[in-house]
Amino acid sequence: MTKRLHIPVLLEEILDRLDPKPGETYADCTAGLGGHAVAVGARLAPGGRIVLNDADAGNLEQAADRVATEAPGVEIQPIHGNFASLPRRLVAKGQQADMVLADLGFASNQMDDPERGFAFSRDGPLDMRLDPAGLTTAADLVATLPEDELVRILREYGEEKAARPIARKIIAARQEGPIATTAQLAAMVRRVVRTGGGIDPATRTFQALRIAVNDELGSLEGLLAAVQRGARMHGEGWLAAGARVAIVSFHSLEDRMVKRAFGALVRDGLAEPIGRQPTTAGEDEVSVNPRSRSAKLRAIRLIETGKAQPPGL
Numbered sequence: 673m674t675k676r677l678h679i680p681v682l683l684e685e686i687l688d689r690l691d692p693k694p695g696e697t698y699a700d701c702t703a704g705l706g707g708h709a710v711a712v713g714a715r716l717a718p719g720g721r722i723v724l725n726d727a728d729a730g731n732l733e734q735a736a737d738r739v740a741t742e743a744p745g746v747e748i749q750p751i752h753g754n755f756a757s758l759p760r761r762l763v764a765k766g767q768q769a770d771m772v773l774a775d776l777g778f779a780s781n782q783m784d785d786p787e788r789g790f791a792f793s794r795d796g797p798l799d800m801r802l803d804p805a806g807l808t809t810a811a812d813l814v815a816t817l818p819e820d821e822l823v824r825i826l827r828e829y830g831e832e833k834a835a836r837p838i839a840r841k842i843i844a845a846r847q848e849g850p851i852a853t854t855a856q857l858a859a860m861v862r863r864v865v866r867t868g869g870g871i872d873p874a875t876r877t878f879q880a881l882r883i884a885v886n887d888e889l890g891s892l893e894g895l896l897a898a899v900q901r902g903a904r905m906h907g908e909g910w911l912a913a914g915a916r917v918a919i920v921s922f923h924s925l926e927d928r929m930v931k932r933a934f935g936a937l938v939r940d941g942l943a944e945p946i947g948r949q950p951t952t953a954g955e956d957e958v959s960v961n962p963r964s965r966s967a968k969l970r971a972i973r974l975i976e977t978g979k980a981q982p983p984g985l
């Protein structure tokens with residue numbers, strides 16, 4: 673199979689929202705393969721800085737190499753870890769971000785590598801960790817979670833109508849032996865949910881487990897709380913005065929969280945929306961990058977005036 677390049681979603685729209693200027697600091701919460709970072713970096717020289725963050729150390733390294741080559745003249749600071757702790761790590765360095773981007777979920781190279789266990793199209797270990805050093809794999813979850821918790825995950829994160837029968841099938845199968853591979857789990861789901869001519873019946877189960885394995889909603893909650901705290905500090909915390917924050921989500925639960933958090937800041941007079949809320953990909957983009965079909969971009973700019981509150985972050 674040929675290697676797909678990860679195509680950065682909504683690139684022009686994100687550049688428009690972030691509006692990078694020479695000398696500014698850009699915090700990329702989800703460096704991936706550096707597609708957005710390279711494009712922002714090209715506008716930051718001379719004197720700009722890119723803080724690259726990713727839970728996947730391999731992707732982080734690739735992104736850093738790519739930015740160094742394709743956006744020379746910009747300082748690069750790689751930070752490995754969950755983006756929920758990025759704000760604290762910036763504060764610890766005494767740095768502020770003028771722009772923040774979180775492009776949620778997984779990159780194409782992670783999905784395409786059967787050894788990472790994200791895909792049901794080719795067999796591999798049932799892993800799904802974005803950070804390969806993370807403690808819990810999808811195999812651990814299907815081996816240990818009680819039926820009701822499996823049902824909750826499948827329903828909430830996968831919007832799977834057949835959550836209960838799938839969970840029962842998993843519980844019955846694991847009495848016989850470990851569910852260790854993606855092909856095993858996918859076959860099990862396909863025996864419960866029939867193909868309706870649309871997406872593979874295993875799609876929703878795999879999505880739900882990936883979200884659970886990586887605590888994707890908890891991480892987003894942590895980042896949004898930090899954005900709210902940063903906005904209330906009026907340029908004294910990790911977000912510079914007038915900072916632009918953009919988040920691309922691919923799941924309705926994530927988009928709802930971003931909508932609420934940004935909406936609260938706008939209502940409190942601490943931020944203003946930038947662009948259409950949400951912005952989605954046009955047909956041209958979807959035709960070359962099908963993954964962009966479910967992307968939703970929301971962006972805000974922090975209001976520059978106001979009284980600083982005591983530092984809390």
Ligand SMILES: C[S@@+](CC[C@H](N)C(=O)[O-])C[C@H]1O[C@@H](n2cnc3c(N)ncnc32)[C@H](O)[C@@H]1O
Pocket residue numbers: 678679680681701702703704705706707708709725726727728731753754755756775776777778779802803888891892
């Ligand atoms: C959609 S890709 C980003 C692609 C990138 N914008 C580009 O243009 O190449 C998402 C990346 O975010 C990382 N990621 C997802 N959730 C994360 C989290 N909570 N903390 C840190 N990195 C995360 C994944 O490992 C993946 O590399």
